[in-house]
Amino acid sequence: MIRRTLLIAWQEFVKYVTRRGFLISLLMVPAILALSIGMSSFTANHARTNVMTVVDLEGGYAGAIEQAVVRENARRELSALATYAHANVDRMVLRRKAPDLDRLFEAPDRIAAIKAFAAGGGWQPVFARLSPLLRAGAPVFTPPRPDLVLVPPPEDLVRDFAQDRGDAAYAYLSGGAAVTALGRPNRLNTIVVIPKGFAPGAGVEAKYWSIDSDQSVDLVRWALTDAFRLKLNQALVPPEVRSKVTLDVDAGVKMIDPTAGRETSWKDRVAQLVPMGLAFLLFMVAFSDAALLLQGVVEEKSTRMIEVLLSCASPSEIMTGKLIGVVGLALVTILGWGVIGLAMAAGFSSEALAVIGVGLKSILPMLPLILVYFLCGLMIYAAIFLGIGATTTSLPDAQALIGPASMIIFLPNMLIGALVQDPNGTLAQVLSWIPIYTPFFMLVRLPFHPAPIELWATAGLTLLTTVLLVRQMGRVFARHVLTTERPPSFVGLIRQVFGRAKV
Structure with missing residues (x-):
């Protein structure tokens, strides 16, 4: 029995791995991920600049907005320079020869770092020190x-707002009048007006004039x-x-991990992301x-290949072999994505490989539970699709059951x-x-440390669910695998799975 099951598993595995569609899907996900990262970077670097002016009729507030701008x-420049330094400078060399720059790049979003960066003249002097x-x-x-x-603010704009008029504002915002920005004439995107008697909470509020931009509100x-x-x-x-x-001021706040009794580091944050990434990878x-598995079962029924298989093995052996085959296919897919991801990370930065190594090392204590949840989840979803494939004789029929099942999952x-x-x-x-x-x-x-009793109890529930669902779907598979009758409804399929119909 085991030999026949493993032979079917190997046949299923080879059948799907050697298909052109598998290779395309294996390469498509990393390609789409790389494209989305590239497009995000391109969009961020080519976003439209918001040209703003402040009409301060109360006095004392324009300087605060100017400082914020x-x-x-400076924060965006420092963050970009920190990313560049991490990718192109050896961290140990930076710590030894320019420890102040290393501290600056370590927390580029801190107010103290931004103040020091801006006070030092921005990115040019910092980059000059970084270049060697x-x-x-x-x-x-x-x-x-x-x-x-x-x-x-243009004088006519200030005069108009002082007289409580907005004619000039519309002219500047619509492009009828221009201001000089970035060395050339530009349309104003935003006008901030601070009225006389400005007092938040007392009904006298600032006004944010804009036709098409609220990015700076x-x-x-x-x-x-x-x-x-x-x-x-x-x-x-x-x-x-x-x-x-x-x-x-910049108040320092340390995040403490209560389970370890120490300050949370970037390694802990990476450790949180890995299991979450595996959860989405599971889907x-x-x-x-599982969609390939469903399609394969439907094709075998339509070509009567399933009858040949049934002459050599029982329905339970066929179903078990197919499930093992799809698990092997999934593991190969993940391995392929992992290798491609490592290659992309190595090409991007040597430190990216170190981060990935830290992430993989961080999940070692959780690895048994991760394997249980991941493999059982894969078996549960594969069994559902396999059962759907067994009850249908064509892909259009399968779609009627896949839709509700997918919405629930x-x-x-x-x-x-x-x-x-x-x-x-x-x-x-x-x-x-x-x-x-x-x-x-x-x-x-x-990664967020649920109670130990909850971890082991849910792991047991997952194992029990996997065994029962595979067993019940095996009964559905045995009953419908040779039938050509109209497939059951979604509710009817659920009744069969839970044993409310004869099998």
């Missing part, structure tokens, strides 16, 4: 275009809020110490390979946002006990 542009440390053949650094350019809101708070705080102290009152592999993707926000909350715990969703949700939750 300078720091936002670059690896041979490093590409030229191209700074990102500024998201936001602030220009002085949050920056303006935060800058004005901080400026208003600073103005109130400075009013409470004597004039001689007002210059010392500032909101321009991708299960649906792509894909439900976790609609809830992933709530799950990540509160991975150990009530909703996540309840969903983790729904058998067909347990593998996906527990893979996502693994």
